Amino acid sequence: MxxxxxxxxxxxxxxxxxxxxxxxxxxxxxxxxxxxxxxTNSELLTESVVRGKLVWEENNCIGCHSLLGEGAYFAPELGNVFVRRGGEEGFKYFLPAWMKAQPTNIPGRRQMPQFNLTDAQLDDLTEFLKWSSKIDTNNWPPNKEG
Ligand code: HEC
Known part of the structure; x- marks a missing residue:
């Protein structure tokens, strides 16, 4: 050499x-x-999921929340909110109830605005967040509280 x-x-x-x-x-x-x-389970991408993503975008949910780590860190991660708040049985009841109950005006707690979404929009949003939770992210985020 x-x-x-x-x-x-x-x-x-x-x-x-x-x-x-x-x-x-x-x-x-x-x-x-x-x-x-x-x-991403692209075969589960229904029309409703696609409409739900539009609701998500038009209302700028990402301005406060993150979805699979992307977005703002003011409010909880929502990529796994489906798993955290009821899953297959409960989430379809949790999400509309949550959205309708905002803002909670609980002192000392960060507030989420009222978006006045229709029932159809809430259904689509539910489907979108359900679909998002099923994306294979190599188990990220590491715990279900986001
Ligand atoms: C101005 C900021 C802001 C925007 C915009 C916003 N949120 Fe939130 N969101 C919050 C805050 C703050 C919390 C936590 C409130 C609490 O725990 O009391 C929250 C909590 C939530 C939760 C419950 C999370 C959990 O772990 O229980 C859901 C679901 C949710 N938001 C959905 C949405 C959706 C869907 C949109 C868009 C249509 C949206 N948010 C837009 C601030 C926001």
């Missing part, structure tokens, strides 16, 4: 290393793209 580190060697490491990591990056991107439909 040569004693000196030549320009040619540096160039080979640079190009070889870049090519190697570009290939790793492309392979991982391909893998992610392939697994997204399965991890």
């Amino acid at each position: 040569s004693e000196t580190f030549t320009k040619g060697m540096a160039r080979n490491i640079y190009y070889g290393g870049s090519l190697f990591f570009i290939l790793v990056f492309l392979a991982l991107t391909y893998h992610t793209e392939r697994t997204i439909p399965e991890r």
